[in-house]
Amino acid sequence: MASVPGILTEWPWKPLGSLKYVILAPWIIHSTWLFVANDAKERDVSYFLLLGVVLWRIIHNQIWISLSRYRTAKGNGRILDRGLEFEQVDRENNWDDQILFNALLFYTGSRHLPGAQKLPLWRAHGVLLSIVLHAGPVEFLYYWFHRALHHHYLYSRYHSHHHSSIVTQPITSVIHPFAEHVVYSALFFIPILGTMLTRTLSVVSFTAYITYIDFMNNMGHCNFELIPNWLFSLFPPLKYFMYTPSYHSLHHTQFRTNYSLFMPIYDYIYETMDKSSDALYETSLKREEETPDVLHLTHLTTPESIYHLPLGFASLASRPHTSKWYLWLMWPVTLWSMILTWIYGRTFVVERQRFDNLRLQTWAIPKYNLQYYLQWQNEAINSLIEEAIIQAEEKGVKVLCLGLLNQGEELNRYGGLYVHRHPHLKIRVVDGSSLAVAITLNTIPKGTTQVLLRGNLTKVAYAVAFALCQKGIQVATLHHDEYLKLAKSLSGMESGLLLAKSYAHEVWLVGDGLSEEEQLRAPKGTLFVPFSQFPPKKIA
Template identity: 65%
Template sequence: MASTPGILTDWPWKPLGSFKYLVLAPGVIHSLYHYIAKDETERDISYLFIFPFLLWRMIHSQIWISFSRYRTAKGTARIVDKGVEFEQVDRERNWDDQILLNGVLFYIASNCIEKASNLPLWRTDGVVMVFLLHAGPVEFLYYWFHRALHHHYLYSRYHSHHHSSIVTEPITSVIHPFAEEFAYFVLFAIPIMTAVFSGTISVGAYAVYITYIDFMNYMGHCNFEFIPNRLFTLFPPLKFLLYTPSFHSLHHTQFRTNYSLFMPFYDYIYATVHKTTDDLYFKSLKRDEELADVVHLTHLTTPDSIYHLRLGFAELASRPHNSTWNLNLLSPITMLLTWIYGRTFIVESNQIEKLKMQTWAIPKFNVQYLLQWQTESINSLIEEAITNADQKGCKVLTLGLLNQGEELNKYGEIYIQRNPKLKVRVVDGSSLAVAVVLNNIPKFATQVLLTGKFTKLAFALYHSLSKRGIQIGVLNEQHYKKLNKASNNYEGTLVLAEGHSHNQIWLVGEGLTDEEQLKAPKGTTFIPFSQFPPKILRKDCFYHCTPAMKAPPSLENMHSCENWLPRRVMSAWRIAGVVHAMEGWTEHECGYGMSDIDRVWKATLGHGFQPLDTPIAYGLP
């Protein structure tokens, strides 16, 4: 929102929310009816083409979003180092409004202007005319209109909304109040409408021209430089005809400079080119891939989880992961893409103080970790990621989610055994996960129930709680025997629960059954020590999220949620690697061993990470 919003700031379909796409329904339905009902000689292909073209623009936009986020995470040729935060993502979530506006106006023009219907697929003279008019009046008018928008009156009411984003993403280019975006449409319509009334317009002319506008807009806001200097060396005048991402980036960091649309010659004519333009261009081009101090190695969970990553749909990534039926329809495409690519890829980069962090993802899903024949492939990918991080000088690598399974790799121990000369420290984060669970247990608790799959976290919880004199109940005799065998003379702390009615604090691991959960007494607090949250079946109980903590304000560039966790909340396993590196600890934390829980907890709090406030309550007053 602009600092002092002017008239026509909001888009007309804002009250419709996610149903805003219905504004295209009349045009889409009418174009289909027109095509089906008319004779073959009367069918208007150009009218029918509008909707597929709008879909192409959506896909084109998403390609730029994903590509830009991937490149900026790697750091190669990145221009601005500041981070993007959730506030910017929320502000830019309506990036597709301008596509809807174009669609509505295209449908209206096709019905109301005779020369705008029944267009040929291609006319070269029309294409040439459109681009000449763009290079002439459009670039000139845009330059002065843009300068006018930086006058205090218009800037405070309209253009300041766009400039709220100092660090730009491709979709930042189309984030404007409705009135400003409509003015841009009128400006860009000059070449198209001239071609319409001159009878030289074609489907190809407006499709190529608008795709060109989208491409140049997204390129100028992508925050990484990729236009090779060779182009300007071979053809020096190109400097005045083609702007670069670094050229426009200066407009967002310095504001009153580099006003041009796509062709900078008016900035050179009117002396508004920033003096550091060339220096920033060469500096950005020479920038190498950023090396991380800490890498968190995670993996995809469900087929639709890839769209919730930072590289996927920006709006979905900014919310906790919740599977939806429409994204599940894309599962075959997702499975095919991950099978074809088949390599670990970078998801995001963050920074806390001077420590650089990255998240890498293995293209495997939860179900694949359960398949015996996938074990070798998964272990190979994990080991390759560890050795790659080691070669890049990474200090710590944490194993997230199922990458640290006992059956898979003995909690990561096999990688240390195979690579004894590793300099990177491999951390499974189990000590901090235990510390978080212990902190979540109410201070007044005198007994808890321990259930689910028994991992090394379960045994660590048992020992820690026994030292505190808290009674631990288990539901089956097998678990009772395992814990009793591992006990260190903790008399009276372990009991075999005869029923489910006494303990109202349940520490749950993987494998909690629906039957067990339904037998829990009303008001039970479920505290998971598992990697994945339990299924929420009860509305009369409390549920904690999986072990996690709030990130400190000093952690930058955090604008996507980690799986199902809320905003600016990180899993304990991920935080553990950050703390390990910041403290300079030199030991591995993997295998069946575990770091000192109290030491890790105090260090984590000391670096600004905070416990979550309360569990989620369902159906309770």
């Protein structure tokens, strides 16, 4: 939100929330009906294909989002080291509003503007005219409109909303108040209207121009440099006609330079180019992959978990272990991702964090929960984990923490297998059990005198039981064999153990192996404290 929001700041369909796409329904139904009802000669294929353009724009933007987050997590070519704030992620979650707005304009124009019906697939003159109109009027008018937006009156009411994001990501490019998008759409429609009026508009020129706008917008805000130096060496004048991500990044850090849209020529003409543009470009290109101090090695959980990663959908990444109805419609993408992980089969970077001078990264093994319970998959999984440890060792990582099922006792003895195989490792391989024990203990309410331990007895379970007995809290179990195992492990502290005869305990420590039947036998108001990687599913 701008510091002093002006009129037409909010999108008209904001009250609809996630149902906003319903405003396209009449157009989609109408275009589909005409395509099906009319014969081949009367069909307006270009009108029907507008839905494809809308879907392509959404997919194109999402590709850039995932690519940018992956590359900035790795670190090579990264421009700014700062991470994204949660507030920015939430603020930029409505990036599809501009696609929705443009779609309404596309559908309306396709039905009511002359020269917009029954477009041919290709017209060379229309492509050339689009290039000329963009390089001339669009770039020139945008430059001066952008400079006007930086006047304190317009900046405080509108453009400051966009500049709230110092560290940019691709979709930052379209995070503007509604009023700004009205002007931007008018500018970007100049080539489309020009080719329409001259009867040279085609499906290719229209789609290519819209894709060009999205591509350049996303690239300019991706926060990693990807334009190779040889391109400018081969054709030096190109620097006047194509900006780079580092070039536009300076506009978000310096504010009063590099105003151009995609072609820096007007910054050169009007002397508003930042003098450090070339230096930042060279520095960003030379930046190598970041070496973290601490590495968390996790894995995929379900086929749909790819969407919950930070590389996927931000709205889902904040709600793990939840499913949405539209994910069922994406089963072809889900299937393709499963095939890709099976073929590619390599550990990949998921995200990075930074706490002062401590650098952290999360890597993921391309294996799913189900595969960890298949004995014949153990060798393949251990091989991937071992490769990741060796790679981290070569990078100079100090600590590697095995996450989720990567630390299984039967799989690798909580990571001890790799330390035994490579006794000279400098990297410290940990399983996070100490942290899990501390979290579990701190979750138990103060004043508790007795807890019921349910679930499989793991390293964490034994450690929690030991710590509770030391604190004078009695640990109860329902099965005699579990009682004997605990008594053997906690030799000399048997007084802290109890073989219970009922489920009547106010606090339960629960892990893998807890059945739904046992949950239903818990008294009303029982507090469940999980100590496993995956908490038991809540039942009604």
